[in-house]
Amino acid sequence: MAARSAERSPAARRRRDAVGAVDTVDTVVDMDFSKGHGTENDFVLLPDLDVRIDLEPARVAALCDRRSGVGADGILRVAKAGALAAAGVLETLPDGVAEDDWFMDYRNGDGSVAEMCGNGVRVFAHYIRAAGFERRDEFVVGSRAGGKPVVVHRADADRGEVTVDMGAVRELGATTATIDGRVFPGIGIDVGNPHLACVDPHLTASGLAALDLTASPGYDPGVFPQGVNVEILTALDGGAVDMRVHERGVGETRSCGTGTVAAAAAALRHDGADAGRVAVRVPGGEVLVRIADDGTATLRGPSVLVASGVVSDSWWRSLTPTRANAGA
Structure with a gap:
């Protein structure tokens, strides 16, 4: 694997020239990638407009490995929703997602499929805008949790600022974490x-x-049969909270976008409010969450595109489940 600056990447230059002319693992020796983060919640972005990359869980985990892979909390495949549905990656289009919408096919660092990632949406939106895939500043990013309208306030080659409409925030009831x-x-x-x-x-x-x-928090599996992301936070003080998070399928991360929204909702409720604005400080930085009277939320925060490069095709193809899981 070789890293290059996003500015100099031949892949980035090709994408600026022709959105549809994207190399795939079936036609080229190497597989293009970019690396980005939102408040240090980091991702490998894989442009795959023809949906030919096999994101088998062991391969995803190997690519996300911080010692022997590129290293990341997860992978964001970049493709149109209709192409993912035609390839069988999506059984149906989620609510609010059209065939022509860009879709964030998100995989956790352990290879499991995830419904949604707020930081990931910001990085995804910044990336497709900066790379020239998308020319509008307001559009919908598809996710397995539905369509997420975004506003791109800034999309430089490396720095971005994005607001994501996170939709409804729904309480599931009181419980505990250990x-x-x-x-x-x-x-x-x-x-x-x-x-x-x-x-x-x-x-x-x-x-x-x-x-x-470092250890997974304890929780009630009867309440969360598919696992859960756990946030621990301080009470509201001056409109802000401090938060840490242990993400399902990943472990502790420097930030979690959906987690900051959940934390803001919990902090407001603890303060006797249903709506408001909360600055959420995480180890990786700070984001702003607004929860409206109707229970919907927006998340605004930064995005950074760090580098782009190529993944060796021979290395990628060598990652059989047995090889990729060796030593795990």
């Missing part, structure tokens, strides 16, 4: 994917930073 040997009361929240957000009014920013999130 973190670092302590039981924290929390609220189950659906933001297109499941979250368990725990507000501790006695927790300081330094106390939050000291918690051990």
Whole structure:
């Protein structure tokens, strides 16, 4: 694997010249990729307009490995929704997603399929706008949780700023999480994917930073049969909270976009409010969440495109499930 700057990438230059002329693993020796992050929640972006890349879970996990792969929290395949449906990747188009919409086919770092990723949508939208795939500043990004309208405020070659309409935030009821040997009361929240957000009014920013999130938090599998993303956060102070997150299928990450929305909703509820604006500080930076009176949310934050390069076709094809999982 060789990394090049996004500015100099031949793949990026080809895409600026012709959106439809995209190389695939069936026709070229190497597979193009870009690397980006939203508040240090990082992703490998794979442009695959013809949907020919086999995102077998072991291959995804190997590519996301930080020692022997490119390294990332997950993979974002870039394709149109109709092409993914025609290839059988999507059984049906999710609500609010048209065939011609760009679709964020998101895979967690362990290779599992994920419904939604707020940071991923921001990076995805920034990428397709900066690369010339999309020329509008307002459009819909498809996800398995439905269509997500976005507003691209900035889309330079490396820096971006995007607001995502996250849709409805739905409470699932009170429950608990066990973190670092302590039981924290929390609220189950659906933001297109499941979250368990725990507000501790006695927790300081330094106390939050000291918690051990290396082990998966305990939770009630009866409430979350498919697993859950767990957020632990301070109470609202001056319109802001500090948060850490353990993501399902990944582990602790520097940020989680849907998690910041869940955290904002939980913090407002803890403060006796149903709507409001919350600045959510995570280890990777800060985002702004607004929850409206109707229970819908928007998420605004930065995106950074770090580099682009190629993945060796021979390396990719060598990743059989046995080889990719060796030593896991």
